[in-house]
Amino acid sequence: MYQYSDQDQQLLLERVAQFRGQVARRLKGELSEEEFKHQRLRNGLYLQLHAYMLRVAIPYGLLSSDQMRTLAHIARKYDKGYGHFSTRQNIQYNWPKLEDVPDILDDLAKVEMHAIQTSGNCIRNTTSDPLASVARDELEDPRPYCELIRQWSTFHPEFNFLPRKFKIAVSGATQDRAAVAVHDIGLRLIKNETSGENGFEVYVGGGLGRTPMIGKVIRSFLPKEDMLTYLEAILRVYNTLGRRDNIYKARIKILVHETGEDKFRELVEAEWEKIKAGGLYLKDEDFAWVKGFFKDPDYELLPDNDTEFENLLLSNTDFARWVDKNIELHKQSGYRIVYLSLKTAHQPPGDVTADQMDAIADLADKYSLSQIRTTHRQNLVLSDVKLQDLPALWEELKALDLATPNYNHVTDIISCPGLDYCALATARSIPISQAITERFDNYDFINDLGDVSINISGCINACGHHHVANIGILGVNKKGTEVYQLTLGGSAREDAAIGKIIGPAFEADEIVDAVEKVLSVYLENREDPEETFLMTYRRLGQAFFKERLYG
Amino acid sequence: MALQVYTASLLKEGLVAYLTLDNNLPSWTTDIHQATAAIDDSLEALKKAAEQSEQDNIVVAPYAIDVIKTDSGIIAATKREQIRATGPTIELPQENIRVSRKAA
């Protein structure tokens, strides 16, 4: 992974020292909250429903085991012993004290981490495919590009006060595991069939929130040398023309929508013409340098079978279930990718205790080349596990409650913090996710349902991505009561789609039944078990489901 | 008007706090039961004290909320404020509950 240069480290330490001074002045009363607010938000520090909340960036979701240990240490020393992995591959702490935050940032800086640009109207942490560099369907590792974007966007003076926050995602594989179509900019690595060169398909103007939109392809092929000049051109058009008069209309998706896709493309291309040959044009040595940080490890040459593994697969049903659900093939023979499920009935989705974090770091050292990845579905990944180690790893994960066999299945629920933590929430989301998980906590049922996603948000901001779930749940406040709207038919993958609200909202004690009903309509009407929920929904249509749900 | 108390976030800790006036001496408590509730004109004293505490950098963003008197004490009127008063309604993840970590 990327290693800080002395200059990077210096910059970070200066920033922490600066914030330490700002906190001290705030505590002494020399700064008002109004003045301080802007400074704390520049450093990822929010004031939430119960306490301060610190959001720490995990660049493109990649963590070393030492970084994970530091995250555990922070959870234990300064917080209540846990952290929350979010849909943007970051981690959030829910209970830090203001006076401790400079120390937390110092501890983070020691392992090359920070909270810069995790809030505010700037370019946020670039997200990516959690299976980068190990997936079989990958064209090229997206992380070197993410790192280039990170270096370009961090402290970019021109883009520090955008009309609104700005999120970029990069994917390098056939399957989209980074939800590129619902980001302000999504980059998908593709091969140009004529030249044989790799470059990007460029999506702009995707997003969720109040006005969900699927990004538009504004360039079908962008040579990779032009990545930064083109991004700069898009950001410049947005920075100049994006609306600042109305916070709800400030995202680039609204600009693209109001300007029109073609006109917007013209504006970007015109700006790009001016700067494309400039200093941001990427040269061979730039790629060679950054790719040097993401070289493949020295994989051992191993057979793609193992007797102990196969014996356990035949003799132990629980192991077989886990392998079936939470293991993915690796590009390298003899290795596998392992999903650590953060979705159990015992903990809120994405929450991990400090003890679990430490243990995960140990497991990464022991079994997976000392690295861990976070996913946008709020799980973790050990990306380089030897097939022969799977039985031992499984035993350890079980003891940690991280081996629930449910990856991409009905109880693998995305949930935002909702009204249990969030000051903007209109309803709770975690208790609903827990109630659903409890109801469907049955392997045979989960297995039979197959690939289906449930996402829950506690307000229209849609941090829980409910619009792009096959079954989305949005909590709203109706005259003081929490009620839940159901959206069906969304997808965050290659076939990205925004789900549609199916009908009147349900009370908290009805929503789980409603979800169960929707699932049973699917089970009763699918053509065969190969037809997924989404396929059945698309075949039969909204009215069909609506009639059966409310009829 | 309804019965109200003043609430805010403690500057240092960020925690939710409620204003108590004891012989006109203000203090902030994280326990809503100890908050001083007032109605109509007598709210003015609470408001003044809350604003003073904000200026003194003890609390951030004070505001009044509706409360209800019950047999077991004051409770907030809205769901949001009830959750603010008593913390997340879910069990927080606990260390050492299901984790058995081998000694290094």
Ligand code: HEM
């Ligand atoms: C708990 C404090 C949080 C606050 C105050 C907050 C605030 C917001 C707001 C205001 C929006 C709408 C912004 C807009 O459309 O311009 C939003 C959207 C979003 N937030 Fe959060 N959020 C919180 C937590 C989270 C968490 C835990 C995540 C996961 C990392 C998250 C990820 C997102 C995503 C993915 C969107 C929608 C996608 C988009 O259009 O950008 N947020 N959030």
Ligand code: SF4
């Ligand atoms: S969706 Fe709403 S409730 Fe959920 S975290 Fe985002 S802002 Fe808070």
